[in-house]
Amino acid sequence: MTPFEIGLIALALMGLLVLLGMHVPIALIACSFVGVWAIKGSPLLASKMLGLAANDAISSYFFGVVPLFVLMGFLVSESGMGRDAFDVANAMFRRIKGGLGIGTIAANTIFAAITGISIASAAVFTKIAVPELRRHGYTPRFSVGVVAGSSVLGMLIPPSLLLILYGLLTEQSIGDLFVAGIGPGLLLAVLFGAGTVMMAHFAPRMVGENLGQSSDDLSSRQLLAKGLPITGLILVVLGGIYAGFFTPVEAGAIGTVGALLIGLLKRTLSAQGLWRVLVETGLVTAAVCFLIIAAQMYSRMLSFSGLPGSFGEMVATAELGLYGLILIYVLIVILFGMILDSSSIMLILVPLMLPVIVPMGVDLVWFGIITVIAVEIGLLTPPFGISVYVIKSTLGSDDIKLSDIFIGAAPFACMMLICLAAVILVPTIATGLLGR
Amino acid sequence: MSRVRSNRTLQVLDAVTLLANVVGSGLIVGLVALITADVAGRNLLGAPVSGVPEIVSLSIVAIVFLQAPEALRAGRLTRSDGLINILKARMPSIATWLETLFDLVGVAVVGAIFYAHWPILTRAWERNDFVGAVGNFTAPTWPVKAMLAVGAMLLALQFAARILRRHLRDTV
Numbered sequence: 001m002t003p004f005e006i007g008l009i010a011l012a013l014m015g016l017l018v019l020l021g022m023h024v025p026i027a028l029i030a031c032s033f034v035g036v037w038a039i040k041g042s043p044l045l046a047s048k049m050l051g052l053a054a055n056d057a058i059s060s061y062f063f064g065v066v067p068l069f070v071l072m073g074f075l076v077s078e079s080g081m082g083r084d085a086f087d088v089a090n091a092m093f094r095r096i097k098g099g100l101g102i103g104t105i106a107a108n109t110i111f112a113a114i115t116g117i118s119i120a121s122a123a124v125f126t127k128i129a130v131p132e133l134r135r136h137g138y139t140p141r142f143s144v145g146v147v148a149g150s151s152v153l154g155m156l157i158p159p160s161l162l163l164i165l166y167g168l169l170t171e172q173s174i175g176d177l178f179v180a181g182i183g184p185g186l187l188l189a190v191l192f193g194a195g196t197v198m199m200a201h202f203a204p205r206m207v208g209e210n211l212g213q214s215s216d217d218l219s220s221r222q223l224l225a226k227g228l229p230i231t232g233l234i235l236v237v238l239g240g241i242y243a244g245f246f247t248p249v250e251a252g253a254i255g256t257v258g259a260l261l262i263g264l265l266k267r268t269l270s271a272q273g274l275w276r277v278l279v280e281t282g283l284v285t286a287a288v289c290f291l292i293i294a295a296q297m298y299s300r301m302l303s304f305s306g307l308p309g310s311f312g313e314m315v316a317t318a319e320l321g322l323y324g325l326i327l328i329y330v331l332i333v334i335l336f337g338m339i340l341d342s343s344s345i346m347l348i349l350v351p352l353m354l355p356v357i358v359p360m361g362v363d364l365v366w367f368g369i370i371t372v373i374a375v376e377i378g379l380l381t382p383p384f385g386i387s388v389y390v391i392k393s394t395l396g397s398d399d400i401k402l403s404d405i406f407i408g409a410a411p412f413a414c415m416m417l418i419c420l421a422a423v424i425l426v427p428t429i430a431t432g433l434l435g436r
Numbered sequence: 437m438s439r440v441r442s443n444r445t446l447q448v449l450d451a452v453t454l455l456a457n458v459v460g461s462g463l464i465v466g467l468v469a470l471i472t473a474d475v476a477g478r479n480l481l482g483a484p485v486s487g488v489p490e491i492v493s494l495s496i497v498a499i500v501f502l503q504a505p506e507a508l509r510a511g512r513l514t515r516s517d518g519l520i521n522i523l524k525a526r527m528p529s530i531a532t533w534l535e536t537l538f539d540l541v542g543v544a545v546v547g548a549i550f551y552a553h554w555p556i557l558t559r560a561w562e563r564n565d566f567v568g569a570v571g572n573f574t575a576p577t578w579p580v581k582a583m584l585a586v587g588a589m590l591l592a593l594q595f596a597a598r599i600l601r602r603h604l605r606d607t608v
Contacts, residue, residue, distance in 0.1 A: 021520030022538040023513045029545045050545070051552025054584065058500060064492040067464045067499060068471075246475055249492065253471035278461045283512045285464070286503035289496070291514055339516050 003039045007305025010035035014298075024344045025294035032294075032301035039304050050297055057296035058289050061249060065164050065174065067285040068252025072259050073115035074277040076233070079263025082124040084226035085110040086132075091218040098200030098207060100136055101146050102193045104129045108150035109189045112157035113234045114255070116164065117284075118342070118379060122151035122387045126394040138208040140400045142199075145408020148387050150192055152376040152416065155342065157185035158238060162342055162375065164248075165292070166368040169350055174248050175241055180365045180430040184373065184423050191415045199411065206411075229262045288343055295347035308355035315356050322360060326424060329353060330374045337378010341386050345375050366423075369430040373420045380409040380416070443604060449597055453505045453590050459583075460502035463495050487573030494567065494580045501587025505594045532602060542595035550588040557581040 001009075014031040018024055029050065036046040076082070089106035093099040107129070108121055115121060125147045133143035155162045158178030167174040200207045218226070237255040240246050246254060263269030302308055315325060329349075336345045350371065357367060379387040388405045423429050427436075471492070474485040507513050523531040559565070560578045568574040 017538075018516055019519055020534060020538075021515055021517050021523075023508075023515045023542065025514065026538070026542045026545060029549075030541050033545055033548060047548045047552040049552075050549045051556055054501075054549050054553060054588070055497070055556060055581070059493050059497050061489040061493045063496045064467060064471075067496070068468065071464060071468070245479070250471050250475050253468045254475060256468050257472050278464065279457065281464060282457060282461045282499070282503040283507045283510060286460070286500050286507040287512050287514055289500040290504045290507070293500070339518060341514055341516075344514055 001038070003305045004307060004310050006035055006038045007302060007307035010038075010301065010305070011307070018344075019339060024340070025291050028291075028294035028298045028348070032297040035301040036304055039301075049300060053297045053300060054293055057293040060168075062168060062174070063289065063292075064249040065252050066161070066288055067281055068249060068256055069116045069159050069161065069164065070284050070288075071277070071281040072237075072252055072255040073117055073120050074281055075256060075259035075263060075269075076111075076114050076230075077120055077124045078269060078273050078277050079259060079266060080268040081114070081230045081233075081259075081262070082107070082111050082121075083128050085230055086125070086128050087218060088223055088227045091223060096197065098196045098211060100133055100211070101138065101142070101196040101200070101207065104133065104146050105150040105153075105189055105192045105196065108147075108153050109157060109185070110230060110234075112153040112155075112185065114159075114230060114237065114259075115154055116159040116161040118151045118154040118376065118387055119390050121154040122148065122390045123394045125151060126391045130395065136208075137210045139206065139408075141404045141408035142207045143408070144391055144395070144400055144405045145410070145412060146192075146196065148380055148385075148391055148405060148409040149412025149415070150189075151387050151391075152379060152412075153185055153189055155372055155376050156181050156188060156369075158182065159248075159252075160372070161288070162346060162372045163368065165288070165343055165346055166350065166371065168292070169295075169347065170354060170364050170368065172364050172368060176365050176434055177368055178238070178241070178248075179433045180369050181372070183429045183433060184369055184419060187422065187429060188373075188416065188419045191419055192412060195411060195415050229266070233258050233262065291343055291347055295351065298348070299351035302351060308352055311352065312356040312359065316359075322362065323424070325357070325360075326370065330370065330420065330424075333371065333374040334377050334381065337375055338381050338385070340378075342375045342379065345378065346371060363427065363431060363436065365434065365436075366427045366430050369423060370420065373416060373423065377413055377416045377420070380406075380413040382406045385409070443600070446597055446600065449590075449593055450509065453509055453594060456502040456587060456590055457506035460499045463499050463502070467492060467495060487568055487575065490567045490573065490575060494575065494577065498580045498583040498587075501584045501591075504587060505590035508591060508594045509597075532606070535602065536599050539595045539598045542598075543592050546588055546592040546595065550585065550592060553581070553585055553588060557585050 010031045014027050017027040033046050033050060036049050037043050040046065086103065086107040089110065090100060090103035093102045093106060096102060104125065108125060111121055111124070129147055130143045134140060154160070158181050160181055163177040163181055164174055166172070167177050200211065233255060236258055237251045240254065241248055241251045260269070320328070333345060333349060336349065379385050385406065388402065388409060391405055392402050470485065470488060474488045478484040520531055520534065523534065557578065560581045565577045566574040567577060
């Protein structure tokens with residue numbers, strides 16, 4: 001067998017194992033091990049590859065961003081800043097029809113600027129926004145749908161764990177990726193908002209027939225008290241990176257300390273809460289980074305097999321053109337999104353695609369943004385959209401079924417497709433702020 | 437269920453796993469404190485803390501390997517469980533066999549990592565390998581390599597424990 005064939009078989013085997021429910025990193029490591037063994041003919045060499053990758057794969061200063069940004073995000077949620085963002089956003093949009101829906105989206109946009117995980121946004125806003133929306137006459141489907149839809153903003157608007165992962169994987173500047181995420185993130189938020197207003201006017205049966213307003217008006221002092229801490233934190237973290245005061249890693253640490261101080265001053269952070277957050281951070285970090293280590297082994301196996309190179313030649317001779325290739329890629333990513341979580345998809349597909357698109361002179365930052373949006377569409381699609389499952393388990397009651405959440409999220413998934421098409425056709429939306 | 441809880445071996449394993457998890461969480465707190473001290477020292481006092489990048493790149497490896505066993509135990513290691521949940525409902529015995537097979541593969545590959553890592557650890561210990569620059573800041577690499585070994589061993593044992601737990605539960 002040629003290395004190419006072995007690589008192909010290892011890839012197919014991996015897909016099968018993952019689909020059957022083997023832990024993703026274990027499937028990646030096992031297939032890389034067997035693949036390298038078959039290609040090089042030596043199990044000793046294959047195990048050496050595993051040992052080296054375990055030691056080197058994440059042993060870099062930049063991987064420090066993962067635990068730090070995750071910790072910051074969880075601290076922000078735990079200290080109740082999501083609630084504050086929701087109150088402020090509602091006070092701003094309460095006169096518009098469907099205002100509470102827009103308020104949810106706006107609050108998620110603000111919240112996204114300080115957390116990097118969609119799942120955190122989904123969990124927080126299911127608790128805060130869904131009861132409020134339903135109390136004011138929104139249908140159950142729309143209430144959970146708008147939360148599911150706007151939670152994806154967390155991964156697009158910086159800081160974003162997915163963009164960090166992509167940057168580490170492709171050696172692109174995380175700062176550049178963050179900047180490139182702003183345009184598409186805001187575009188998506190505006191699309192979501194406009195879509196909500198249109199649905200409220202033209203399809204009231206979907207949103208709710210008798211929409212009430214959030215009754216309590218906030219005084220400007222209350223607005224400031226609720227709005228200032230989170231705005232300040234965003235300015236310090238993102239401003240600090242771009243002003244050159246600190247690296248993304250340092251921004252994560254400073255933001256963590258800031259969120260901790262705010263939580264302690266607001267008296268919303270208990271000792272148990274703090275401990276829970278810390279343990280949770282460790283588990284998320286371990287799961288994500290272990291996946292990165294496994295993906296490193298996998299991409300070393302891929303390069304031994306020469307698969308990406310031959311794959312690239314095939315694509316080149318097929319004369320798909322850039323748009324044809326991107327279209328197929330996006331379709332595959334969305335399909336993967338139906339069964340896998342976002343970081344796994346990215347770590348499996350990007351190493352395979354990178355050697356193909358680099359010779360085509362593609363802007364890798366732009367490609368990263370496209371990947372993230374496509375991956376996030378998968379979070380909302382059946383059968384296994386992860387965001388939807390998080391919302392379901394956070395709701396904890398049975399009166400809203402899983403299928404209701406998927407149906408409610410469907411309009412938002414469509415709006416994401418529009419946003420994705422816009423970014424593909426007009427790369428300036430993403431890279432314009434970088435001056436490219 | 438009670439047999440799963442009262443099994444001494446599992447209790448000890450879970451306690452050690454939790455301990456590793458706590459050490460890992462402690463390292464994260466340590467990183468936050470260290471980096472904050474560096475930024476504050478550099479910008480306010482003009483006195484940076486040396487060796488921060490080296491410490492960060494070493495400890496991230498330790499954090500991940502110390503926390504991965506608990507992540508597996510808590511069911512947080514990434515997997516796509518849609519199909520296997522359907523199997524569990526329709527054909528429970530096949531699902532159990534499949535789970536056992538998967539856990540055995542887990543034991544095998546993590547065991548292979550441990551096996552390949554062992555000489556790396558002993559060499560780092562014997563040669564007293566370090567990172568950083570002499571005269572400025574140096575840190576030995578063996579503590580992190582040792583934590584990696586501990587983490588890998590616990591992870592392999594936790595995969596084995598999944599099989600044992602299933603077995604104890606099924607025979608109650």
